[in-house]
Amino acid sequence: MAQDSAAKFDASRAGEYARQSRIALAGYDACHELSACLLSATLGAGKPARVLVVGAGGTAGEIIAAARLEPEWSFVAVDPSPPMLDLARMHLIEAGLSDRVETVLGAVCDLEPSPSFDAAIMIGVLHHLQGDAAKRDILEQIAMRLQPAAPLVVAGNYRAYASQPLFMAAWAARWRMNGSGPDEVRAKMSRILQGAEPPPSEEAVISLLAEAGFEDPVRFFASLFWGAWLARRIAATP
Template sequence: MKSDDRELQSAKKFDSSRADEYETQSRIALAGYEACHELAACMLAATLGPGGNRRILIVGVGGTAQEITAVSRIEPTWRFVGIDPSEPMLARAAQRLEEQGLSDRTELHLGTLDGLSTDATFDAAMMLGVLHHLPGDDAKNAILNDIANRIAPGAPLILACNRYVYAKKPHLLAAWGERWRMHGATSEDVKVKLGKILQGADPPASEDEVFSLLANAGFERPEGFFSSLFWGAWIAWRTAL
């Protein structure tokens, strides 16, 4: 199975029903959802500098398009290209961008990065909440390489995903369940919600593995800036040619 086929296969679980609940559920599943996206925007602005006509690639934009919302709060002249293989999730993103008046600064594409020309060189890329949904290292390496081939040498990548094998961190998994219960879920609800989250998920086994994947794709100097239970967020730079 090709890497883009794996991405499309992973996207199938983000059907209409899951897309409908994503806005609320993502904020419960990730304690600090808003903070992570705000800090990601701040890290990007601190790296690229304020102002200008920057073009930012957003991989996995579907659902809330929160990356674009957060960056736009401090950089009103930057433009975005967002891509997502899930049609329902991309539709939710389009709706959110329209509501916030950001549609004219954003191009949305349904599909995978294979369908996006390598001639379009971006000033930076963001990929939050995608990597742990891709099965196996081959698919993870492929998407990171696809990003590297579409951003300028020396450009930053903001990456965020779950890391650790869930079953090997039972205390974190239990705390994750309590997070849902804190927001009104019953014990049975928690089992269902965790089951949905774990469905088909294959996170990197450690932060070191995240760094290894980045290095294999030509990214250097990874630096963490946010952590929440299984979740981590980093900035890294495409190796300069």
């Protein structure tokens, strides 16, 4: 499944990722910044933490926002796409943060299966995985590596795209607003939809989190089809 996701983000798509993401998701940077703020508020400002970042390739925006807010945090960034991970490494070097980030080409299951992380972030991944089993599996893999009660930020598209024609039209308008003509709008929308399978509802996201070992999810950001939640790894029983 990781290989299937990686194939979608080849060199050509990686090259346009930053611009495309900020058009496709109104509030792209705000989502990353709020993710960092929620994790900081949960863990406590100024405290050391080891943070797992899943699907970190591309802009590395979630890492840059969190690292600048919390200078005592270190990161392990995992992504299955070589071009996307290379792009993230470039942004981390430019931001002067590469010494605080270990990058891993691969999947979460390639990491040591022990609870060695204080928090985790997974942004823009879940809707690229086909079927509930794959979605549940990646959440379970994350949970396995988190300390009891550790926070997870998970963000991505939810709701079936066809269920919201008004949102689809607004999504296309975002591209027109940024200078795209009719043919380019159709191409961009087709690429966005290609192979994507969002959870059909917020209830489905919450159910997947619960089944994977997370509790107390709260949504803190929304933008058309996009949502972001903070949940906690279920604490170990006494």
